[in-house]
Amino acid sequence: MNEPETSTAEKSPAEILAIVRANRDDVRRRIAHAAISAGREPDSVRLVAVTKYAEPAWVRALLETGEVDLGENRPQQLEERAALFPDAVHWHLIGHLQRNKIRRILPLVDLIHSLDTTRVVEAVDRVASELGLRPQILLEVNVSGEASKDGFTPDSVRAAWPQLCKLEHVDIRGLMTMAPLTSTSETARPVFRALRDLRDELAAGDPHRLPELSMGMTGDFEAAIAEGATLVRIGSALWRGLAP
Numbered sequence: 001m002n003e004p005e006t007s008t009a010e011k012s013p014a015e016i017l018a019i020v021r022a023n024r025d026d027v028r029r030r031i032a033h034a035a036i037s038a039g040r041e042p043d044s045v046r047l048v049a050v051t052k053y054a055e056p057a058w059v060r061a062l063l064e065t066g067e068v069d070l071g072e073n074r075p076q077q078l079e080e081r082a083a084l085f086p087d088a089v090h091w092h093l094i095g096h097l098q099r100n101k102i103r104r105i106l107p108l109v110d111l112i113h114s115l116d117t118t119r120v121v122e123a124v125d126r127v128a129s130e131l132g133l134r135p136q137i138l139l140e141v142n143v144s145g146e147a148s149k150d151g152f153t154p155d156s157v158r159a160a161w162p163q164l165c166k167l168e169h170v171d172i173r174g175l176m177t178m179a180p181l182t183s184t185s186e187t188a189r190p191v192f193r194a195l196r197d198l199r200d201e202l203a204a205g206d207p208h209r210l211p212e213l214s215m216g217m218t219g220d221f222e223a224a225i226a227e228g229a230t231l232v233r234i235g236s237a238l239w240r241g242l243a244p
């Protein structure tokens with residue numbers, strides 16, 4: 001018996017490119033619309049294309065559309081894929097970083113979104129010093145208070161802040177959060193607002209401090225942009241029509 005027609009293994013590179021391009025154009029249009037509606041410049045929001053579920057052929061197609069920022073949530077897969085794709089790709093680590101993976105990951109990434117304890121930030125600072133690097137990082141904050149989530153609590157990040165500011169080998173660019181998985185754009189919005197308020201509080205009125213807010217995924221990125229997201233991490237919406 002034949003495999004069903006929809007199997008991605010049977011799609012030609014041209015078909016994959018057409019699907020990915022349509023998805024990407026739609027996401028880009030929605031980002032621009034959300035930005036303009038919020039009185040912001042569309043290019044003040046960077047799209048991080050999350051590739052964790054994507055086959056390499058899909059990622060290759062996305063790169064052909066001109067996207068350059070790719071995100072992986074597992075250090076191991078980021079490392080494998082960094083070897084597979086051009087050096088021009090900007091890699092974003094968006095998931096938990098185990099301390100034993102820091103040394104291998106630091107040279108590969110442009111931005112780590114997901115440092116979730118003081119201990120791991122200090123470990124990154126130490127390894128970065130040894131490697132002669134100063135990586136850009138974000139602090140992941142669990143603002144929704146879900147017990148199942150990684151991340152600093154708002155209070156723990158406030159408490160750690162003076163100590164974190166003394167680290168010389170990390171460039172803390174901002175904050176990251178995830179809204180509860182079941183949330184819609186509207187129920188997620190207070191979570192995003194709380195992250196922005198926390199950023200404003202830590203930056204203490206200095207507009208150049210902590211410029212990045214990484215928030216918003218396929219289900220809720222428009223609300224995140226309305227609340228000031230500068231990085232949206234989008235996976236599923238880019239791969240629609242490709243998964244078997």
Ligand SMILES: *Cc1c(COP(=O)(O)O)cnc(C)c1O
Nearest residue numbers: 050073094217218233234235236
């Ligand atoms: C998977 C993932 C995303 C993307 O989720 P989609 O709903 O597929 O857009 C964003 N952020 C993190 C941290 C993720 O793990």
